[in-house]
Amino acid sequence: MKTRAAIAWEPNRPLEIEEVDLEGPKAGEVLVRIVTTSLCHTDLFTLSGRDPEGLFPCILGHEAVGIVEDVGRGVTSVAPGDHVIPLYIPEDPNCDYIKSGKTNLCQTIRKTQGAGVMPDGTSRFSYKGRKLFHYMGTSTFSEYTVLPEISVAKINKEAPLAKASIMGCAIPTGIGAVRNTAKVEPGSSVAVFGLGAVGMAAIQGAVLAGASRIIGIDTNPTKFPLARSLGATDCVNPRDHAQPIQDVLIEMTNGGLDYTFEAIGNVNVMRAALEACHKGWGECTIIGVAGDGEEIATRPFQLVTGRVWRGTAFGGVRGRSQLPDMVEEWLRGDFDVDPYITHHMEHEQINTAFDLLHKGESIRSVIHFDPRQTLKMEQLPGTLVTR
Ligand SMILES: NC(=O)c1ccc[n+]([C@@H]2O[C@H](COP(=O)([O-])OP(=O)(O)OC[C@H]3O[C@@H](n4cnc5c(N)ncnc54)[C@H](O)[C@@H]3O)[C@@H](O)[C@H]2O)c1
Ligand SMILES: N[C@@H](CCC(=O)N[C@@H](CSCO)C(=O)NCC(=O)O)C(=O)O
Numbered sequence: 001m002k003t004r005a006a007i008a009w010e011p012n013r014p015l016e017i018e019e020v021d022l023e024g025p026k027a028g029e030v031l032v033r034i035v036t037t038s039l040c041h042t043d044l045f046t047l048s049g050r051d052p053e054g055l056f057p058c059i060l061g062h063e064a065v066g067i068v069e070d071v072g073r074g075v076t077s078v079a080p081g082d083h084v085i086p087l088y089i090p091e092d093p094n095c096d097y098i099k100s101g102k103t104n105l106c107q108t109i110r111k112t113q114g115a116g117v118m119p120d121g122t123s124r125f126s127y128k129g130r131k132l133f134h135y136m137g138t139s140t141f142s143e144y145t146v147l148p149e150i151s152v153a154k155i156n157k158e159a160p161l162a163k164a165s166i167m168g169c170a171i172p173t174g175i176g177a178v179r180n181t182a183k184v185e186p187g188s189s190v191a192v193f194g195l196g197a198v199g200m201a202a203i204q205g206a207v208l209a210g211a212s213r214i215i216g217i218d219t220n221p222t223k224f225p226l227a228r229s230l231g232a233t234d235c236v237n238p239r240d241h242a243q244p245i246q247d248v249l250i251e252m253t254n255g256g257l258d259y260t261f262e263a264i265g266n267v268n269v270m271r272a273a274l275e276a277c278h279k280g281w282g283e284c285t286i287i288g289v290a291g292d293g294e295e296i297a298t299r300p301f302q303l304v305t306g307r308v309w310r311g312t313a314f315g316g317v318r319g320r321s322q323l324p325d326m327v328e329e330w331l332r333g334d335f336d337v338d339p340y341i342t343h344h345m346e347h348e349q350i351n352t353a354f355d356l357l358h359k360g361e362s363i364r365s366v367i368h369f370d371p372r373q374t375l376k377m378e379q380l381p382g383t384l385v386t387r
């Protein structure tokens with residue numbers, strides 16, 4: 001079949017929308033019509049050429065929601081018409097990692113996914129006979145995409161498709177980092193470095209966990225009003241201070257934080273986030289993704305004296321068994337998706353979404369594949385980007 005897809009031909013080149021050939025789902029695979037997709041910083045990161053797993057030409061996109069159109073042989077857990085969220089971390093109940101109960105990092109298809117192909121080693125996408133790589137096993141910047149069955153989470157059909165893409169990465173990552181990875185306790189002090197959608201969701205997670213002090217840190221103060229409205233008790237711009245940010249935070253909290261989160265992808269800030277932790281027990285969770293060859297450093301004494309460095313992918317959320325419940329939490333009103341959505345646009349304007357995120361002017365831009373179906377601005381938060 002044909003699908004309209006945004007092709008990333010090479011690093012740092014604007015995406016080009018073309019009619020791409022897409023092979024139907026093979027055994028164990030699912031064809032999904034993407035209804036909306038949003039842009040995460042990781043897509044921007046990979047397009048920048050800094051991702052060691054970045055393969056070109058490819059179809060980027062991993063934060064989305066769609067409807068199952070067709071299934072391959074042997075698929076039993078979803079059927080045409082089901083609403084699904086694509087998962088860049090699949091969940092195979094037979095995977096030893098999943099069976100361990102200790103991690104969400106299912107490894108069943110990790111190698112082929114990282115190589116930009118489906119589990120049988122081939123790509124479903126091509127353009128004029130040239131193979132296009134899949135990205136993160138999802139490739140949601142295409143109206144139709146093919147995924148392994150273990151890479152889709154079936155969700156409640158009540159979830160509005162114009163907003164639910166944000167549940168494909170930013171919100172579970174931020175809330176999950178606080179809840180599943182750091183396991184923040186009520187009354188804790190928390191600092192979140194980087195107030196994009198992921199950092200904002202970590203703030204929301206900290207509120208849900210009952211944290212008593214939540215400090216948001218960003219070099220872009222236009223992010224502060226939203227952070228405060230989500231529950232940040234203080235906002236700090238490191239550029240307003242002569243001392244290193246970790247010293248500022250240690251002073252503000254009389255010794256350091258119980259929990260810190262880095263949601264930027266900057267190895268220097270990762271160090272600051274660790275060193276802002278309280279001696280003896282403070283824990284720093286790395287969410288941000290850093291470029292090829294970059295490394296983190298600190299004095300080992302920081303760890304010897306009880307601070308902990310850990311990391312999280314997709315907030316430790318197991319996609320098929322836990323994400324549908326998080327969607328229910330949203331539908332119940334435990335948390336809101338609206339504040340994350342700053343812009344809406346059509347597929348043809350996808351490069352504008354990259355520009356807005358790059359300039360720090362958006363939190364999340366939602367891209368609508370069928371605007372007549374979902375782009376009803378009177379019901380949606382955010383601004384419509386017109387051509
Ligand atoms: N681990 C995971 O599973 C996972 C999931 C999603 C995203 N991510 C990563 O999380 C990070 C955040 O993603 P996002 O979509 O929220 O990005 P974003 O671009 O929307 O937000 C990043 C924020 O960091 C701020 N910032 C940049 N440099 C800073 C500095 N030196 N000090 C303080 N603030 C600074 C920016 O102003 C911006 O507000 C990215 O690295 C992304 O790749 C990881
Ligand atoms: N491919 C990169 C790392 C990219 C990365 O860390 N991805 C996160 C998700 S970011 C979502 O926006 C992740 O899930 N990692 C776990 C995994 O990929 O198995 C690199 O090679 O450095």
